Amino acid sequence: MSIDTECDKGKGWLCRQPMAFEGVFDGVEKRLQPLFASHRAKPTYLLSPEILRNEACVDVFRRLASSCELGTHLHGEYAEPDAFEPDATSAFQRDYPPEVEKAKLAYLTDLFIRAFDHQPASFRAGRFGVGAASIGILEDLGYAVESSVTPHMDWASSGAKGLAFLDAPTQPYRPDPKEPGRPGNAKILEVPVTIRRRFVNALPWVGKHVDPRWLRPTRGTAESLVRVAEDEIAEARRVAPGRPVILNAMFHNVEIVPHLSPYASSEDEAQGILGRLGALLAWAEREGVSVVGLGDVPEILAR
Template sequence: MKLVVTIDVEEEGLFSNSYAARDVPVENVQALPCLNRVFQRWNIHPTLLVTHAVASNKNLQGLLVNLCDTWHGEIGAHLHHWNTPPFEELPYPQPVPSELMPEHLLTAKLQTLLESIREMGIVATSFRMGRFNLGPKMFSVLRKAGMLVDSSIAPMRRYYGGPDHLSVPIDPYFPDPSDPRRPGNSEILEAPLTILPVTSTLGSVLDSIKTNARIERRISWMAANLLSLPAQPLWTGLNRLKLAVRLHKMRGGRVLTVFFHSSELIPGGCPQHRTTEDVDRFLDKLDRFFAWLHQTYSLESITLSELGRLFASPRARDIVEH
């Protein structure tokens, strides 16, 4: 089993639903070195998915490159379309769903982000959309930009204005370009977050329920909070993390895709981490989780793009598609 650890390296304030377009604080990025002890101990090769606010900050570029060198990791792209130039006034509240934005604007924003990453001497080939808001339009933009792998699908979740992820594959797959939630023949690999429905067919059952908005919101809440097991360290305790991994392995899972945010590494950066002690407990949970993984399974930590190249081989692709 492969382990893919991804970090959304981004500005502060998004947990309070602040979508400021300019002058956003990025002090949390300086806390990334606190992961060094855990990552080096368990040979974790993370993917740092950086936003434009981070990548364009000259004071952070050297830190990010040095950390990637130290961890043998990768820098990829994380598009926060609400605060990445260029800007156009649109008649919708922020964050504007990508399907409601002109494709030329999404393309320009992605190019701005990729150019800011190129200033660090890096050509990004991995991607995650802000707020997991990936639909056919944004997927088309990624294809034209030559992305190798995307990780914007969050199973058993439904987000404002975005595609419904209640019923999606759990392991990596090649999407249908017209509906990235479904397997197809795209050249981009999709690496969903590892979130398990408690029964393998539950997502499809929930997805088939079409009723009024109030009941659908309740179904979405139940799917996220009661009917799924996330292998995501911020979202649950160590025992449920272990249970999610065991269930994924039992169902034939080959890739464990984990994520968290850089802002979760500072006190006050997210609702769960209000104090230094909260952050320390999170780091300890990461350490114990990775220790358990290595003691229980034969697994290798790789970056998103390494995963993309691995699955792109003709034999591996044939296995994935069939």
């Protein structure tokens, strides 16, 4: 369970002004963490820079730290206090010159270490925008896990020229240092978001206009989420019998509080997302599927 944890948004993912954090105080502390605790699940909260700069948010995560994993999440448009841009559709991480990306990631990592007194293990790029320099920078900064790859997705329509993961593996792998969507020899482990192709995705012209199946409680039904998980388990076991199967569900903390994202315009819609998440957690508990942190995956695969 990997949760991109950010400041409050609204329609079009525009940041609220003045900046607010009900998605942490209500979303994480009062809604998400009690649900995870009830299913003995260990989520990973990937924290954006503005979360790490807010002392009240940091206090929340210090209180929760023993029952979750904390990692980092870079949305470059508000990575530095003097560079806030309210338009969340600005530059992808991959679009920065390497020296700029390195400075932003170093700043983010330093914020985390100063807040929690330890090195973060896991990272996800905002809008999944991992680029050609990202893997090397993250390795130099001491990260063990990267989780930005979204198999079967091409983000060109979102303005990310060249950002496509159409042939990326769906199970963890060592990525190519320059092309994170391909296997290679990097030291860091890529843990992709669990996404399954639909039959229609293979059809020319039509397929690219239909989203594949995400392990994400934002939309769909509880039954469809479980089918994605079961299909991924079956395929992974067929390809690599005996290797642990890793499922990586993702969503945003702001999705499960009304009016803080484009996905929940009412309490009923927010509760619907929470209900689907709860159903997925209940399925995992029944089936003996452990919910672990992203940073735990390298050790699990090494056993």
